[in-house]
Amino acid sequence: MFNIINEDCPSYLSDFLFHLKVVKARSERTVEAYYIDIRTFLRYVKLSNKLVPPETPLCEITIKEVPIELLQNFTLNNAYEFLYYASSDLENTTTTRARKTSAIKQFFNFLNKKAGLLKSNPIVDLEIPAVKNKLPKYLSLENSIELLAKVDGAFTERNYCILTLFLNCGMRLSELVGLNFRDISFDNLTMRLLGKGNKERIIYMNDACVSAIKNYLKVRPVVVKEQNALFLSKRNTRISKRRVQQIVEESLLAAGLENEGITTHKLRHTAATLMYQHGNVDPLVLKEILGHKSIATTEIYTHLSNENMKKAANSSPLANVKKITKAKNDDE
Secondary structure, X not given: OOOOOOOOOOHHHHHHHHHHHHOOOOOHXXXXXXXXXXXXXXXXXXXXXXXXXXXXXXXHOOOOOOOHHHHHOOOHHHHHHHHHHHHHOOOOOHHHHHHHHXXXXXXXXXXXXXXXXXXXXXXXOOOOOOOOOOOOOOOOHHHHHHHHHOOOOOOHHHHHHHXXXXXXXOOOHHHHHOOEHHHEEOOOOEEEEEOHHHOEEEEEOOHHHHHHHHHHHHHXXXXXXXXXXXXXXXXXXXXXXXXXHHHHHHHHHHOOOOOOOOOHHHHHHHHHHHHHHHHOOOHHHHHHHHOOOOHHHXXXXXHHHHHHHHHHHHOOOOOOOOOOOOOOOOOO
């Protein structure tokens, strides 16, 4: 677990991370990501202000002693210089620079409005680099069926159940690992998930999910230590995120799909895409199923469907056949 009060953090950064964790209810992983991005930024601040020798590797620069005065004197132009440094020296992609920009904007906003350490926010007008939206990768319906058909081994029922829930419910990895017995209701055919920001949501289980869970429960060991956890490891402890990722990787390999660029998270994309394309699920309903905060996030699947229709139209053997216009006869 990430330690918010990191030994290398100046007090104002520790306060910001604590605010993210407690007030904003951000996950440990998200808080750690903010810490890493802001640590890079504060290292650059020390380097650009010549508080360390210019040849000092960035990764060796400590940030504990970065004075708040350096941020109080920071300018919008300094922020753009940092982004240029991230691009040229750190070779950050546009996506990475956009993430760093968002992190430091929230950081400065906190220092100004919450902590009162800055009289004004010097980077309030800092623009986030435009990131080109990429359509998510996903498995086709045929490939999804093949993936489920190839599940085998000592823990077949468990692994089959895991893949079934991913492909039918579109849940996140953390949501699946955190499932407990009490989250499953066979009477109501519902499942309770604990999503981002500790927000709960209820989703409905179809026949495939119910069948897979019941078949798994027939062989699941009865243990006292982890009596609440739905999915267990071979050591009879709650299954880890990494082990679930390995199960997905092994299953993709068995199905001959290891080179398709599919990860555990891509199975979530697969579930959403199949529900939208084959089930005609309304985007607003899909938003609730996936636990998206904004409909804009869900709309990527409608864009994906439109892109597929465009490709289908262009793949027609008549796509390039055009009417031949005859030249006018001089006698006409």
